[in-house]
Amino acid sequence: MGRDSTRLSIQVKTMLALETSCDETAVAILRGRELLASEIASQIAEHEKHGGIVPEIASRNHLVHAPRLLEGATRKAKIEMKNVDACAATSGPGLASSLMIGASIAKGLATGLRKPYLAINHLEGHLLSPFFGDRDVNPNVSLIVSGGHTMLLRVDGLADYQLIGRTVDDAAGEAFDKVAKMLGFGYPGGPEIEKRAHNGDPNRFNLPRSMLDSENFSFSGLKTAVRYLLPKLEGDYVDDLCASFQQAIVDVLVRKTIAAAQKSDVDLVTVSGGVSCNGELRRQLSNACARHGCEFKCAETWLCTDNAAMIAFAALLRLQAGFESKVTEEIDPNLALA
Ligand code: KG4
Ligand code: ZN
Numbered sequence: 001m002g003r004d005s006t007r008l009s010i011q012v013k014t015m016l017a018l019e020t021s022c023d024e025t026a027v028a029i030l031r032g033r034e035l036l037a038s039e040i041a042s043q044i045a046e047h048e049k050h051g052g053i054v055p056e057i058a059s060r061n062h063l064v065h066a067p068r069l070l071e072g073a074t075r076k077a078k079i080e081m082k083n084v085d086a087c088a089a090t091s092g093p094g095l096a097s098s099l100m101i102g103a104s105i106a107k108g109l110a111t112g113l114r115k116p117y118l119a120i121n122h123l124e125g126h127l128l129s130p131f132f133g134d135r136d137v138n139p140n141v142s143l144i145v146s147g148g149h150t151m152l153l154r155v156d157g158l159a160d161y162q163l164i165g166r167t168v169d170d171a172a173g174e175a176f177d178k179v180a181k182m183l184g185f186g187y188p189g190g191p192e193i194e195k196r197a198h199n200g201d202p203n204r205f206n207l208p209r210s211m212l213d214s215e216n217f218s219f220s221g222l223k224t225a226v227r228y229l230l231p232k233l234e235g236d237y238v239d240d241l242c243a244s245f246q247q248a249i250v251d252v253l254v255r256k257t258i259a260a261a262q263k264s265d266v267d268l269v270t271v272s273g274g275v276s277c278n279g280e281l282r283r284q285l286s287n288a289c290a291r292h293g294c295e296f297k298c299a300e301t302w303l304c305t306d307n308a309a310m311i312a313f314a315a316l317l318r319l320q321a322g323f324e325s326k327v328t329e330e331i332d333p334n335l336a337l338a
Helices: 003-011 044-048 055-077 096-113 122-131 172-182 190-197 220-232 238-264 279-291 309-320
Strands: 014-019 024-031 034-042 086-092 117-121 140-145 150-157 160-166 268-272 295-298
Touching: 014 055, 014 096, 014 309, 024 055, 024 309, 034 055, 034 309, 044 055, 055 096, 086 096, 086 122, 086 309, 096 117, 117 122, 117 309, 122 140, 122 150, 122 268, 122 295, 122 309, 140 238, 150 238, 160 238, 172 190, 172 220, 172 238, 190 238, 190 279, 220 238, 238 268, 238 279, 268 279, 279 295
Parallel strands: 014 086, 086 117, 140 268, 268 295
Antiparallel strands: 014 024, 024 034, 140 150, 150 160
16 A cells, blocks of 8 residues: 555544534535535425424424434445544534534434544534535635625634624525515525526616625615515516616625635635525626636535535544544534634
């Protein structure tokens, strides 16, 4: 066996991760850079009946789904629990009663197996997802756009993050979901708005782009502008409104991200989180990066929305860098990233 392959075999570890920060139960098994299993159970249909996420229903469902997903994941990965080298779970931010389920299971498994436990910040999972499968996390300006968060960070490497700006009110995904609700679409609203926007005119409605000269974001004014505009509209307007709304969000995200990259003097921009599934955001941000001499990186769309593979990846990078958490470490619904 050559020297390189010996080194490689030392590095290859198997990580089992759970993600239960909100209403999705997810389990993944990652061996080195090879994803052996990634299972997700969505509870959307159940919460839709109540018009929003009900924390107790979410945690009860996590308890039902997690054992089944764990069994399915180990079967798919063709491994036994004893072959897992470490267990990880999202420890925040998120719903306390949901976070507790995944974290408790991972802690229990780690303790029973006498293996390390890693508590992972959900936002770090998103932030690192564009590097999924890579060996290094190169310095970059990272835009995280999800249902709960919108933030720009300067990333100098693993666990080395500095906050540049964040939303002062709604997250970008939240704005998509709220406008979708006004239009009578189901949850999550982002994919439906994107679909309708595809056939619409992004210039028909002049919607506000707020706080353009700040490093922070604000999307509640945009949402309110749509609310006031809606009763005045007649005829065929839905596709155009979706396109105009989507363009207003994309304009703000692209402009602030490029400004942050220029100011930070990095030549790589990454985008992650559920909203980064949006094709227009990916296309326009990628074009803007090219115009400004920056490389652009985003994850495949299945890795952008909540999943456990990104948590397993973050945990594996941390384990390899010598991080480990105590099983006494508590979950934190408001866990900060930077
Ligand atoms: O990252 P994620 O799965 O969950 C959170 O951590 O919040 O993000 C979910 C958010 C939802 O608000 C959803 O509407 C939005 O991502 N989203 C999209 C698209 N797909 C999902 N927003 C715009 N366009 C999309 N294609
Ligand atoms: Zn998320």
